[in-house]
Amino acid sequence: MKNLKGAALLGQSGGPTSVINSSAAGVFLEALKQENITDVYGAVHGIKGVLHEEFYDIRQEDVEELKLLKNTPSSAIGSVRYKLADPKKDDTDYKRLLEVFKKYNIRYFFYNGGNDSMDTCNKISKFFKKSGYDCNVMGVPKTIDNDLNITDHSPGFASAAKYVATSFMELYLDATVYAIPQITIVEVMGRNAGWLTAASALASYKGQGPDLIYVPEVAFDLEEFFEDVKRILKEKGKVLVAVSEGIKNAKGQYIAETLQELKTDAFGHAQLGGTAAVLATEVSNRINVKVRAIEFSLLQRSAAHLASKVDVEEAFKAGQKAVKAAVRGTTDKMVGFERVSSNPYKIKYKLISLKKAANEEQKLPLEWIKPRGQGFTQEFIDYALPLIQGESKAKLVDGLPRFAKLKKIRVQKK
């Protein structure tokens, strides 16, 4: 839909990353330049903010602060986990969204998130089209899990991967300090896709990483695990283990499931965590040495001080390109990456239909995974290493990062 004139709206969705705000900076700064975009709004806590007519007026922000968003972690305008119903079953939310979009003449909608958010985006886009409301809807990818479909990778993954690899190198040195046998089990986020846990293999590639790495793509066998831990303990005196929160047994049950009550989030996903702790307890019961469980927890998705420059720049450009494409008339697409070459690293941006991008998880290729937790093939290293290159972080003031501070002035409700 070309030459649409109206407001642009950005929503941030799902779990934050170190660079989701870099995409926001890309969207905002580009939207502010576009003649056809009359106003620039930020949805207060994603799609829920839209339903409640709660918007920040981005035109009232200082451009310098918006630029600082590039290196500010977390979701500056607030995020949400809210699943829209299937419009065929219940179109209440969609009708309300249409009403709000019309009322504020929102003609450009950008939604920055993972699989579920692209699904949301897709449903909204289709509903608007069916309703005859002209609005260009664009998805901007974001996920530390790297499980968005079709795109080579997603913004957020690389910085989290850099955090994981760097932290494993440091932990490796720490965990080998005493002349006593020791087992350290470190839990990395990742419910169904093991990309981020696999990033620990970059540390092993540098000779300072985990001995064993377990991802959800491969069934986890507790007995084999004990065998392998015991063998390495005998050989080296220390064992460093990387484990995805979402590892499952051969029956597909989460390993953490047996020992804790599971909660589910708004999307019906099991809320995991504690996998390392559960495993550490099991190991302690079987092997009489010092065992420690460490969880990277929220640190892995918010450590902007360790962001990859490649990631920060790509996240920004993905936002920028979404706006440019929308203004050119593109709708119903997500900005994605296609890898041209790994060495030297070169990507090209592409537009992927929202339907294809949404709701199918891109998992680690099984042929990249070595058997029995022994890490990953060179293909994975070649894939991941270019992504974590370079540094881009907030300027330090008093030795501490100067993150963006937005005024967050609300748009008056109409």
Add this chain to the structure above:
Amino acid sequence: MKNLKGAALLGQSGGPTSVINSSAAGVFLEALKQENITDVYGAVHGIKGVLHEEFYDIRQEDVEELKLLKNTPSSAIGSVRYKLADPKKDDTDYKRLLEVFKKYNIRYFFYNGGNDSMDTCNKISKFFKKSGYDCNVMGVPKTIDNDLNITDHSPGFASAAKYVATSFMELYLDATVYAIPQITIVEVMGRNAGWLTAASALASYKGQGPDLIYVPEVAFDLEEFFEDVKRILKEKGKVLVAVSEGIKNAKGQYIAETLQELKTDAFGHAQLGGTAAVLATEVSNRINVKVRAIEFSLLQRSAAHLASKVDVEEAFKAGQKAVKAAVRGTTDKMVGFERVSSNPYKIKYKLISLKKAANEEQKLPLEWIKPRGQGFTQEFIDYALPLIQGESKAKLVDGLPRFAKLKKIRVQKK
């Protein structure tokens, strides 16, 4: 004892820090320059390595790798937690040490550690003197806990403090992302002294830090804690809490103690951990909102990528100055810092008797601690802020730190 000619030996002791190897670099590089120092040895796992005649031959290392130690976290030559007996009760170890020192003609002994290590150092020094063996014994301070006596601060604290403050700023942004009430409890290391937990106040000083901070110096009242958490939750919808692992109730019992079995380490210290988890469970039982516990765990003492330049440089100089002082004839002293001014930051190095430095814990001044977990006075900010200035970290290769890789060639046993 001047003009002693013989070998120099360095031992690393206790928990690692981001900069303990910077002190090692200072000792090694300076010792290699000194004419009176015939050989330079590194004890394999501290005092235990000495007892077992296990030394690395530092002369065989590449000087360039030794320089990389400045930015390599953890204890490169291995550490130990081993408490020497009171020599009046059992002098077996001391006699053995004397035998080993004589056999290898070790005339300069440097021990890099915290309170217990300075106590070890002091006992060895006194025993050698009593036995008529000339050896200059110097302590080099190291502790993320910052609890060494008399010195203004200790190497290792500042880098851990920078990690804590930076991570709290990032977590603050992450923890406020959703429009749902949320309580996040973050545990920081510190058994009896709250310096490192207090460093979270630097984040609050920047407007992006914890709402409540609890340190071991002040009795922790569970009821007051619940009251304050509820009040802040009502006001802000989110509560971010910093808590020392070693917080105690009015009876002096560790808060974590009531819900877990305590183990003790070789020094008879209680092995804590899980304080945040225990508190989170308690809060969950009383307040029906999302509660998350995060432990910085080993990350806070090994995150060399976030080291403070001030700290790295001071750690290096402390090692260097220990060697220079020993060669000049000083013995039985620890290198310490005296603050000349905070703004601009200026310190002078001083020599503190090992006896005074050892075994008395320097705690947070009570007058710097605001009541009911409300943080710290400006005095603490003025004290801590200059320490976390500047960056000094390992060169990146492939986007990952290039840490020192020592050859670790053993000295042949005599």
